[in-house]
Amino acid sequence: MTTIAYKDGVLAGDTLMIKGSTITGHITKIVRRESDGALCGGSGNLNWLQAFHRWFLDGEKDDEMPEPSEYDNAIIARKDDPEVEIFEFGGSFVFEPNFTAIGSGKEYAFGAMSAGADAEEAIRIACLYDPGTGGEVQVVRHDG
Numbered sequence: 001m002t003t004i005a006y007k008d009g010v011l012a013g014d015t016l017m018i019k020g021s022t023i024t025g026h027i028t029k030i031v032r033r034e035s036d037g038a039l040c041g042g043s044g045n046l047n048w049l050q051a052f053h054r055w056f057l058d059g060e061k062d063d064e065m066p067e068p069s070e071y072d073n074a075i076i077a078r079k080d081d082p083e084v085e086i087f088e089f090g091g092s093f094v095f096e097p098n099f100t101a102i103g104s105g106k107e108y109a110f111g112a113m114s115a116g117a118d119a120e121e122a123i124r125i126a127c128l129y130d131p132g133t134g135g136e137v138q139v140v141r142h143d144g
Contacts, residue, residue, distance in 0.1 A: 001043050001071070001105075001133075002016065002043035002103045002104065002105075002132060002133055003101060003102075003103040003104060003106060003109050003123055003126040003127075003133040004030060004041035004074075004075055004101060004102050004123075005100070005101040005106075005119040005126075006039070006041075006084060006097075006099060006101070007098070007113050007118055008119070009077075009079075010119045010120065010141050011030050011032075011040075011041050011140050012122065012123045012138065012139045013029040013030040013123060013137070013138055014029070014123055014126070014127055014133045014136070014138075015027060015029065015135035016133060016134035023134075026135045027046065028138060029042060029043065030138055030139075031056065031057060032141070032142075032144070033056065036078070036079060037078075037142040037143060038056075038077065038078045038142075039140050039141075040052070040057075040076050040077075041075055041102075041140075042072065042073060042075070042087075043073055043103040043104070044068065044073060045072055048072045049072070049074075051066035052065070052066055052072075052074050052087075056076065068087065068090055070089060070090070072087075072088075073086070073087055073088035073089075073103070074087040074088075074102070075100065077142075079142040082096045083095060084096075086100070088102065099113040099119070101113070101122065101126075103132070104130050104133060105126030105132065106126075108126040108133075109123060109125070109126045112125040112126070120137055120139050123137045124137055
């Protein structure tokens, strides 16, 4: 799967792509919308993630959001908004976290951020312990 972490206006994610237990490559899983600095990251099926990124980057038109499977999830964090939106299990919810994480290594990322790590370090720690998280750690910020 993957791990995406958000804290203090920073979204971080790994790049590992796997199918079953086979590493199949590396891909960008987090993006920044240039028009307003909003951040988006996701995990799950690659086809869904790429469609979700396109939907997000094109302005989040409700009628065009791709239908997720039970394994697909994402996070959207908007600049100057303390709330984030989490998409999982076919729905979404909005809440105001100190930090949050999604994906197979989210428990490791939560623990790391609870102990004071930033989002980038939380992903590095998840890479150490979660077999579904790995590769490079990528970071996007609201301010570029």
